[in-house]
Amino acid sequence: MPTLATHADPAPSRSIAEAVNRWFAGAARPLPWRAADVSPWAVLVSEFMLQQTQVARVQPRWEEWMRRWPTPADLAAAPPSEAVRMWDRLGYPRRALWLHRAATEIVERHGGAVPRDLDALLALQGVGPYTARAIAAFAFGERHPVVDTNTRRVIARAVGGVAEAGPPATARDLDAMSSLLPDDAAAARAFNAGAMELGATVCTARSPRCDDCPIATHCAWRAAGYPEYDGPRRARQARFEGSDREARGLVMRELRAAHRPVAPRELADVVAEPGRLARAVDGLVADGLAVRVEGGLALPEA
């Protein structure tokens, strides 16, 4: 991420944040976890679900989840298997396990209340630099820089003048956002959310809608004539068809549906290649998503 010193605007931080916040005040999508009366737990659940997963897929799952487990204690009282089943096909089912674990930790270490402190949040299973700050900022109004992939792209373009953000570097990314962040806590909170929203809906990776951009006049990438990205490319994702990831997903689908141990023979019907099946099962067991029991494989009951 290029430094602010290379930019000509003497005070880009103030103008960018102000413009984003003006736009966000009218353009924010009415996402249910942004409602004024939602609990910190509701925000936490949304952030787990939103890790690498789009809003449109998360929303219905989040509604169901909050209806069934409205507090950390409610989820902690359920077996992990039920969390994994409710997670259904949101993807990365480890997150369901992590969320269940985090709920347990919140009950055990924090009396059932989501902690406000950044270090306490970071200590929760499945909570990393992004999620911890998102909870602190959006659930509690704390003034922290929140940096996700959208924000990284917005800053790379508007401030850095380049098309893409390059590989993540947490410390640098947080510094870059900090230098743009308004002093006022409420404005900082809005800017954190607004920068993400801008990246998700306008300053998108594929087809950015620069004509509709509220910070077009501040954008260094635009000023530079939209140069193509020439930095290091992200490693290409392996083909999903025929992959171990796909096999894991197929096995998990069987385990969720079964409500009883699934025999090896049944799994072989789903993943024909023995080697691929074995790697998938071993991996799932290692991750705690599956347990070897009498009669085959099952979801973890504790």
Place this chain on the structure above:
DNA sequence: CATGCGTGGTA
């Protein structure tokens, strides 16, 4: 620091 980890939408 690079990888592996699900699933589905989009160009």
Place this chain on the structure above:
DNA sequence: TTACCAAGCAT
């Protein structure tokens, strides 16, 4: 159709 991308995290 294929490839890219998505409110990241743990290892």
